[in-house]
Amino acid sequence: IDTCGVTTLYTECDGHQLRGPNDIVFDTNGGFWFTDLGKSRSRDSDNGGLYYALADGSSLVCAAYGLTKPNGVGLSPDGSTLYVAETSVGRVWKWDIVSPGVVERGTTPLAHGTLLYGFDGYQLLDSLAVDGDGNVCVATLVTGAISVISPEGELLDQVHVPKWDAYVTNVCFGGPDLMRAYVTSSGWGLLYEMPWERPGLRLNYQ
Known part of the structure; x- marks a missing residue:
């Protein structure tokens, strides 16, 4: 901050270029999870991914790949569950965290994680935050609201x-x-x- 310098930590993972890093959340282990939304072109688009990196630039791993426009990302209050919102399909996924950078595959057939909630109709998703009760609060495009989803997968409010x-x-x-x-x-x-009806979750290092 004192020097106003900028340091590039990562540009690729395992030889694959990062296409559109988007949202980020820090854990208590000195690392952070982030989504790579990818890029869209006139006739095709990139698959998206979920990544884990150390803040000192020494390690970057891909935890899940093949997501559809992954965007918002957040951690449960105890840090054991990771949430990701997919923008264009209106779905929120969750993963149990095994260790830093490693998640369990999940229980939803033919999917990388476990589906927490899928929105009806044409509702798109952007960034998210988690409140103190562990509810996922996700910015909902088109609808123009913050949708509140319980850890059990119930839509509590918009x-x-x-x-x-x-x-x-x-x-x-x-x-x-x-x-x-x-x-x-x-x-x-x-x-x-x-x-807000409930207190938010204080972020690590906030």
């Missing part, structure tokens, strides 16, 4: 922004006792501060 916007893209928690949600309304270029 909290809409004050002025409808198809591009509600991110959420995080702050304020006294983490009872305020900060929500980006990208279509209007707005950042909302909203009261």
Whole structure:
């Protein structure tokens, strides 16, 4: 920060170029999980992946590959479960973490992980945050809301922004006792501060 310098930590994994690194969450082991959304072109698009890296630039591993536009990523309060939102198909997945960078494959047939929740109709997903009760709070495009999903996979609520916007893209928690949600309304270029029913989960190193 003092020097304003920028250091590139990773550009590829096992010889494969990272295409579109997107969201990130740090664990307590000195590393971080992140999603690679990939790139879309006029007639095709990349598969996406879930990765784990050490913050000192010494190690990067691919934990899951072949995801469809993986975007938001978060950890459960005890750090044992990882959540990822797939943008274009409106699905939230979960994995049990075996060790840093290693996840169990999951229980959903023909899939990499375990399906936590799949949205009805045409609802797309962006970034996510986890609250203090372990609920997954995911920015829901088109609907213009933050959707709250329990750890058991039940849709508890959809909290809409004050002025409808198809591009509600991110959420995080702050304020006294983490009872305020900060929500980006990208279509209007707005950042909302909203009261939240439950306290948010304090991030590692926050």
